[in-house]
Amino acid sequence: MMKTNYHTHTIRCKHAVGADESYVKxxxxxxxxxxxxxxxxxxxFEDGFTSKIRMTMGQYRDYVDSxxxxxxxxxxxxxxxxxxxxEYFEEYKDWLIELKKSDEIEYLIFGNHFAYPENSSYYEGYYGECxxxxEDLEKYKNATLKGIESGLFAYVAHPxxxxxxxxxFDSYCEKISEEICKKAxxxxxxxxxxxxxFPYCEKRGxxxxxxxxxxxxxxxxxxxxIIGYDAHDNHDLEQEIYWNKGIKMIEEIGIQRVERLSF
Ligand SMILES: [Zn+2]
Ligand SMILES: [Zn+2]
Incomplete structure (x- = not known):
């Protein structure tokens, strides 16, 4: 069995810890x-807005080079x-396509955290928390379908x-899950x-x-x-408990798991 993870963050996002090299180690x-x-x-962001949850454009080169x-x-x-x-934002779609064309970036994953950027007047905060x-479920589903439709992404993170x-998990959750899975x-x-x-929700009940x-x-x-760690701490990668739990659940449900991303 191959062990892979394509969902790893760095300290540049302001809510992760560990040097880039520590994640590799x-x-x-x-x-x-x-x-x-x-x-x-x-x-x-055009208005000089600085996000609290992502690297700045000025840090991008350093990220790639590192x-x-x-x-x-x-x-x-x-x-x-x-x-x-x-995320998938219509207004930045062309910019993202250009960025992806620069062959340094090998793949994009679709993390549908919210439907409007943080500097927008429509912004309502992190999906999971709002x-x-x-109605909120409907909005989440619509944004998810749009991102999938775009064909830009290697996979949908935490669908x-x-x-x-x-x-x-009520009947409305069932309904939107069906629509998301059908589109996928x-x-x-x-x-x-x-x-x-697993740990996030265990802690909070x-x-x-x-x-x-x-x-x-x-x-x-x-x-x-495909399994993703969504690592925000290099030590997350050393934890086997949630990986094993994930493998067990996936096998129980009988869903096919892909080990390696091709791009
Ligand atoms: Zn994050
Ligand atoms: Zn993530």
């Missing part, structure tokens, strides 16, 4: 075959890949993020089984994600999954 220690960095993309340096330095020990985690009504603090199958895009949800019922629906629609 932890991944080698934990026996990973591939490690992909996918820090939060620095959107080109990961490429590590890729070269550790090439005999582990395969390092360079990516970004992005989804309380069926069940709407369960971050929604109290129960249609567009042949992978869904990420995000194991960072939420049903949370990964949400078993979501994945049962994904299985019904014959979707494929």
């Amino acid at each position: 932890s991944a080698i220690l934990a026996g990973f075959d591939e490690l992909g960095f996918s820090d939060h993309v620095p959107w080109p 990961i490429l340096l590590l890729k070269e330095k550790y090439r005999d020990k582990i395969r390092i890949c360079l990516g970004l985690e992005c 989804i309380k009504t069926t 069940d993020l709407f369960m971050r603090c929604y109290p129960e 199958k249609e567009k042949n895009i992978l869904l990420e089984y995000n194991i960072s949800g 939420y049903i949370g994600y990964p949400a078993k019922k979501f994945w049962e629906i994904a299985k019904e629609y014959d979707c494929k999954c």
Whole structure:
């Protein structure tokens, strides 16, 4: 069985810890075959706005250079890949396409955290923390479908993020899960089984994600999954407990797991 992770952050996002090289060392220690960095993309905010949850545009070059340096330095020990985690915003779509064309970026993952950028007057905060009504669920689903439709992404990160603090997996959750999984199958895009949800939701007593019922629906629609650590601390990668728990759940549900991302 290959051990891979394509969802890794760096300190530049202002809510992660550990030097870039520490993530590589932890991944080698934990026996990973591939490690992909996918820090939060620095959107080109036009009004001088500085986001509290992502690198600035000024840090972007350093991010790329640092990961490429590590890729070269550790090439005999582990395969390092360079990516970004992005929301899907219509206004930045062309910019993102151009960025992806610069062949340094190998892949993009779709982290649908909110429907409008942080500097927008429509911005309502982090999805997982603001989804309380069926209207919120509907908004989340619509933004997810748009991102999948764009064809820009290698996979959908935490597609069940709407369960971050929604109290129960009700019939409306079922409905939006069906729509998301149907679209994922249609567009042949992978869904990420995000194991960072385990400790987050255990600590807070939420049903949370990964949400078993979501994945049962994904299985019904014959979707494929890939495990993601969503590491914000290099030590996350050394933790086997949630990886093993994820593998066990995936096998129980019977959903097909892809080990390696191709791009
Ligand atoms: Zn993050
Ligand atoms: Zn992430």
